Amino acid sequence: xxxxxxxxxxxxxxxxxxxxxxxxxxxxxxNVSFTIPDRSIVSLIGPNGAGKTTFFNVLTGLYxxxxxxxxLGERDVTRLPPHRIASLGLAxxxxxxxxxxxxxxxxxxxxxxxxxxxxxxxxxxxxxxxxRREEREGRELARELLDFVGIGKVxxxxxxxxxxxxxxRLEVARALALRPKVLLLDEPTxxxxxxxxxxxxxxxxxxRDERGVSILLIEHDMSVVMRVSERVTVLDRGEKIAEGLPDxxxxxxxxxxxxxxxxxxxxxxxxx
Amino acid sequence: MTMTTSPPATGSPSRGSGxxxxxxxxxxxxxxxxxxxxxxxxxxxxxANMSGPVPDFFDRWLPLSVVNQCIIWxxxxxxxxxxxxxxxxxxxxxxxxxxxGGYTAGWLMSGFxxxxxxxxxxxxxxxxxxxxxxxxxLVLIIAGVHTALxxxxxxAPTLRLKSDYLALVTLGFGEIIxxxxxxxxxxxxxxLTNGTRGITPxxxxxxxxxxxxxxxSLPIPAELGxxxxxxxxxxxxxxxxxxxxxxxxxxxxxxxxxxxxxREDELAASMMGVPLMxxxxxxxxxxxxxxxxxxxxxxxxxxxxxxEDFAFSSSIILLAMVVLGGMGNVWGVMIGALVLQWINGxxxxxxxxxxxSATGHDINxxxxxxxxxxxxxxxxxxxxxxxxxxxxxxxQVLQEPERGQLESVGADLEGDPx
Numbered sequence: 001x002x003x004x005x006x007x008x009x010x011x012x013x014x015x016x017x018x019x020x021x022x023x024x025x026x027x028x029x030x031n032v033s034f035t036i037p038d039r040s041i042v043s044l045i046g047p048n049g050a051g052k053t054t055f056f057n058v059l060t061g062l063y064x065x066x067x068x069x070x071x072l073g074e075r076d077v078t079r080l081p082p083h084r085i086a087s088l089g090l091a092x093x094x095x096x097x098x099x100x101x102x103x104x105x106x107x108x109x110x111x112x113x114x115x116x117x118x119x120x121x122x123x124x125x126x127x128x129x130x131x132r133r134e135e136r137e138g139r140e141l142a143r144e145l146l147d148f149v150g151i152g153k154v155x156x157x158x159x160x161x162x163x164x165x166x167x168x169r170l171e172v173a174r175a176l177a178l179r180p181k182v183l184l185l186d187e188p189t190x191x192x193x194x195x196x197x198x199x200x201x202x203x204x205x206x207x208r209d210e211r212g213v214s215i216l217l218i219e220h221d222m223s224v225v226m227r228v229s230e231r232v233t234v235l236d237r238g239e240k241i242a243e244g245l246p247d248x249x250x251x252x253x254x255x256x257x258x259x260x261x262x263x264x265x266x267x268x269x270x271x272x
Numbered sequence: 273m274t275m276t277t278s279p280p281a282t283g284s285p286s287r288g289s290g291x292x293x294x295x296x297x298x299x300x301x302x303x304x305x306x307x308x309x310x311x312x313x314x315x316x317x318x319x320a321n322m323s324g325p326v327p328d329f330f331d332r333w334l335p336l337s338v339v340n341q342c343i344i345w346x347x348x349x350x351x352x353x354x355x356x357x358x359x360x361x362x363x364x365x366x367x368x369x370x371x372x373g374g375y376t377a378g379w380l381m382s383g384f385x386x387x388x389x390x391x392x393x394x395x396x397x398x399x400x401x402x403x404x405x406x407x408x409x410l411v412l413i414i415a416g417v418h419t420a421l422x423x424x425x426x427x428a429p430t431l432r433l434k435s436d437y438l439a440l441v442t443l444g445f446g447e448i449i450x451x452x453x454x455x456x457x458x459x460x461x462x463x464l465t466n467g468t469r470g471i472t473p474x475x476x477x478x479x480x481x482x483x484x485x486x487x488x489s490l491p492i493p494a495e496l497g498x499x500x501x502x503x504x505x506x507x508x509x510x511x512x513x514x515x516x517x518x519x520x521x522x523x524x525x526x527x528x529x530x531x532x533x534x535r536e537d538e539l540a541a542s543m544m545g546v547p548l549m550x551x552x553x554x555x556x557x558x559x560x561x562x563x564x565x566x567x568x569x570x571x572x573x574x575x576x577x578x579x580e581d582f583a584f585s586s587s588i589i590l591l592a593m594v595v596l597g598g599m600g601n602v603w604g605v606m607i608g609a610l611v612l613q614w615i616n617g618x619x620x621x622x623x624x625x626x627x628x629s630a631t632g633h634d635i636n637x638x639x640x641x642x643x644x645x646x647x648x649x650x651x652x653x654x655x656x657x658x659x660x661x662x663x664x665x666x667x668q669v670l671q672e673p674e675r676g677q678l679e680s681v682g683a684d685l686e687g688d689p690x
Contacts, residue, residue, distance in 0.1 A: 060543060087545040094543075100536035102665035103529070110526075111533040115545035117526045121558065124525035125518050131525070158665065178545055 011074070013038050013214035014090070014182045019058055019068035028054045030238045031068075036182055041208055041215045043225045046235035047258065052218045053095070055235065056184060060092055061085040073181055087115030091175035092184040095218075097167050101160035105151060105170050108159050109142040112177035145173040148210070149203075165196060172203075176211055183207070185217045189224050197221055201228045226250065234258070300603045304516070308509040311339065316502045317489065332625075336501040337573075338618040343508040344569045346609035349593040350515050350602055351562025356591065357600035357663070358523060359555035360535030361431070362439040365446020366590055368426070369419045369560040371453055371582040373567025376415040378471035378577040380406040395478045395495045408477045412511070412568050419564025420557040427556035431549060434538075446587050454579035470578030477507055477572055498575060508569055512606070515562050519602050522558065531555055585642075589616065592645060596652055598659030607660055612645075620644060 012035040021029045029051045036042055044052050057063045059070055061082040070078045077085045086092075091112070100108050117138060119131040146152045149169040154162055159170060168188060175183055185204075189197045201224055208215055219225045225232060225246070232249045234242040236258040242249055249255055295302060315336050319327040352366045378384065383396065383403030394405025406414070430441040457467030465471070476495035486492040496503050522528050530551045533541040542548050571577045589612065597608020624637030652659070 062539075081547075082542045083545050083547045086543055092543055094540065098537050098540040100533045100540065102536055103532055107529055107532070111529050111541065111546065112544040114526060114530050115547075119526050121522060121527060121554065124527060125521045127521065135525070174544060
């Protein structure tokens with residue numbers, strides 16, 4: 001099923017096979033197989049309503065697929081609840097930013113370490129040495145992550161007070177605090193201007209290289225997709241219509257037709 | 273983790289060492305302690321040795337029994353704050369936990385079950401050879417654990433619901449449990465709760481080793497009778513301090529952050545590895561345990577337990593204390609509870625008496641209790657929605673934030689967001 005993966009050597013970080021999800025009579029995603037090779041950057045594109053976000057939600061456990069399997073690393077996570085999948089190493093950001101607005105940037109990151117920390121009620125109340133060490137290490141890691149995404153200066157500010165770009169970065173820092181194998185970015189450049197988008201491409205590469213995670217993007221901005229992705233998968237009406245290197249996808253007639261419309265022979269417009 | 277080169281966190285600059293910054297950081301705990309000591313000294317020594325208008329004034333406007341009631345309500349409000357203020361789960365039936373804690377005390381600290389004769393460091397009242405008499409301090413722990421279990425039991429089915437639905441189901445439990453106690457005098461022939469007659473009298477609070485500290489000016493009896501109000505005040509203030517301490521400590525740790533995250537955005541929290549059900553159940557259990565402890569205090573202060581005490585209105589008053597005080601902020605909630613319970617317990621009545629004697633109109637103020645509550649609630653929501661002493665976070669939402677200094681931060685990486 002996992003068609004023509006070029007990377008081949010290492011086991012994929014995430015493999016979804018034959019995913020089908022039906023809502024009543026509607027097949028939102030039909031028999032889609034998809035792999036994210038280890039430490040790769042792949043994109044999922046497709047016109048609105050193609051089933052991208054539904055597919056995302058299946059991966060993260062929000063929806064249970066009607067049939068098919070999701071394997072994260074070595075582990076079948078298909079039927080696990082979302083928080084279990086997250087703690088096993090699948091982190092995500094949201095299309096519409098969903099931070100914990102009335103918590104500081106640092107606290108936002110610390111929340112995502114929940115499953116990696118152990119202190120329970122009694123140890124927290126007693127503030128045992130172990131609990132204090134855990135808190136201190138958590139805070140250090142949180143600061144490190146905030147510095148890594150470039151918002152260390154606003155660690156003590158409430159998330160709602162951060163600028164839009166900083167909020168997006170905070171979402172990435174928070175997701176990285178889960179120590180993920182795979183990071184899913186849902187339209188991360190929505191609302192960014194071209195300059196910011198260009199910087200974002202570098203940032204995604206840096207996250208992959210320095211944090212050692214595989215990255216899956218859903219993205220509308222074709223210039224970003226083409227520059228950042230190693231592989232691109234195209235969904236249309238719930239089905240996978242193409243998969244391959246960005247340049248091949250650019251040239252694929254079915255994609256051009258389905259995604260950009262029949263006249264879309266030049267450029268990769270801001271399809272919304 | 274491959275990258276560990278970044279410098280570790282530097283603490284925020286306000287965290288100096290030395291006595292003054294320490295005091296500034298702990299202004300509320302210190303204030304609470306100081307106020308408690310002041311009250312004790314005032315009632316134990318100053319007022320007791322005075323005569324004339326001053327003790328008379330205190331006796332009318334702020335008798336110690338009312339102060340004790342206020343503190344006990346504050347204990348329960350702090351417990352409710354964990355559920356409502358921290359975790360954002362609207363609970364309209366919190367009185368159920370108060371009732372369970374109260375009846376736990378009733379069962380374990382009285383001669384009610386006279387077919388049994390059990391005493392665990394007990395202090396049975398004279399003429400009560402039978403029954404279960406367990407030491408008050410042990411009962412506090414037992415009731416805490418017992419109500420926490422009920423919190424889990426009630427929470428397990430209800431916490432799957434969200435917002436309005438959850439509120440309605442908790443309302444249901446808040447009605448069922450007091451009804452159960454009211455009608456529990458014939459459960460298949462077994463009298464569990466003594467129905468509307470309630471359980472009385474209850475064992476006194478033992479002072480244990482502290483009785484040996486007794487001195488001429490401060491007599492400490494082995495057990496605190498109905499007239500040892502000032503020593504009971506110390507007991508309740510200590511329990512309140514403990515409850516506040518626990519509440520603040522949990523708030524700062526892993527669990528407290530998870531509660532806040534759920535309050536802020538449940539879906540995002542679960543996507544960040546926070547188990548929703550477990551975390552919410554923990555909030556319910558801790559809140560219930562504190563409610564149970566409050567119930568034991570209440571029962572011991574009143575000296576009896578009766579099912580009528582646990583009306584829906586009590587749940588609402590507790591909720592009003594949390595909201596008016598400043599949801600999420602323990603100290604605000606405590607102040608809200610003290611103020612509202614004083615109005616409820618004594619303030620209105622005395623105001624009525626004063627007006628009656630001044631004008632000759634006989635106005636029964638306590639009967640306007642809920643009118644006053646309603647008016648206060650409306651005024652607060654109009655002019656100070658965040659509560660008397662809000663959590664700094666909520667103040668952020670309810671008063672518009674200042675972004676000024678934040679605009680440029682991160683611009684070097686971001687391009688200019690403005």
